[in-house]
Amino acid sequence: MRNPRIYQNTPLSIGEIVDLNDDAFGHTVRVLRLQNGDSVTLFNGENLSNDSSSASYGDFEGELVNVSKKSAQVLIKSFIEKSVESPLNIHLGQGVSRGDRMDFTLQKSVELGVNTITPLFTERCGVKLSGERLQKKIDQWQKIVVSACEQSGRCVVPIVKPAIQLNEWLAQETSALKLNLHPKAQHSIMNLPNDNDRVRLLIGPEGGLNDEEISQANNAGFIDVLLGPRVLRTETAALTAITALQCRYGDIK
Incomplete structure (x- = not known):
């Protein structure tokens, strides 16, 4: 044991x-x-x-x-x-989802090697939190991250950033490759440039991002990418995209 x-x-x-x-x-x-x-x-x-x-x-x-x-x-x-950290640094911008879907997404994304998570409020986000209730939720999410590290053997604990509006996150300065998962995109993750060690990954909530938010992301330099012909739930989309990125750039071989 x-x-x-x-x-x-x-x-x-x-x-x-x-x-x-x-x-x-x-x-x-x-x-x-x-x-x-x-x-x-x-x-x-x-x-x-x-x-x-x-x-x-x-x-x-x-x-x-x-x-x-x-x-x-x-x-x-x-x-x-020991070293179990991926060479790929992933910052996940995750649209806040209802119930235990957000908990599940955070837990599994940490197991897959995500380094930073920013919960995002979007137009179709079904969760309305603020003040003390929001801080309690952030603290709960951080505990889920810690538990995932304990289980998966990770020594570096990812950070759950304060939840912010999508446009605030899009405006942050970064040198990372910026990706938005979109079911109608023309480019596959597997066709992205070969050399890369930092990614910002944007995933919408249950209802997805609306057209204006997608345009905002594109104007901020985010590239729309496709995983396949099927529309995925938000938690499935995040974990599938992270897995694909780890296969492309990270330590899943």
């Missing part, structure tokens, strides 16, 4: 004893019923290299100590460097 893998948002080092946060304690002790001496794996998403030109990420292996009814600690014993 694989050790439970836990994200710890604090500096970590060999020989240190760290407190598990409430979520991690609940999962390891109350759900999995682990006890003193059982092995766990921690990661914090930090670059551990002193060389700014290279990155070093990995997992800290340790064992549970001082387990009680309300708390537990981990004694860190070793560090294992």
Whole structure:
């Protein structure tokens, strides 16, 4: 059985004893019923290299100590460097969708290697959130991202950016290749230029982008691309496009 893998948002080092946060304690002790001496794996998403030109990420292996009814600690014993990040950096601009579709999209996109996610409000977006309710939703989405990293073995935790209007996202400066998934596009992802390591991918909500939004995206330099002859749901479109991009530029071979 694989050790439970836990994200710890604090500096970590060999020989240190760290407190598990409430979520991690609940999962390891109350759900999995682990006890003193059982092995766990921690990661914090930090670059551990002193060389700014290279990155070093990995997992800290340790064992549970001082387990009680309300708390537990981990004694860190070793560090294992590993690299599971794709050479392709993908920033997903995802139209906010209803219910658990957005949760599903974020979870699976992280498993597929997305680096940054910006939730977008569009004309046909069926979710209206603002203020405290919106912040709670962003926090919930970030927890889903962390959980996906724990499950998939990723050491770098993608960021869920604050949700913004589509036109604000389109106006942001970037050197990335900008793509909009469109069922009537003339170009396939597989026919894009050969060399590329950064992509901005725009995916509409359930109802898709309207004609004006598509024109805005085109005027902002986004290229309409096609995945196939069928119209895909928003969550299917995002994950299929990410997979195709990883096959074209990334680490799915």
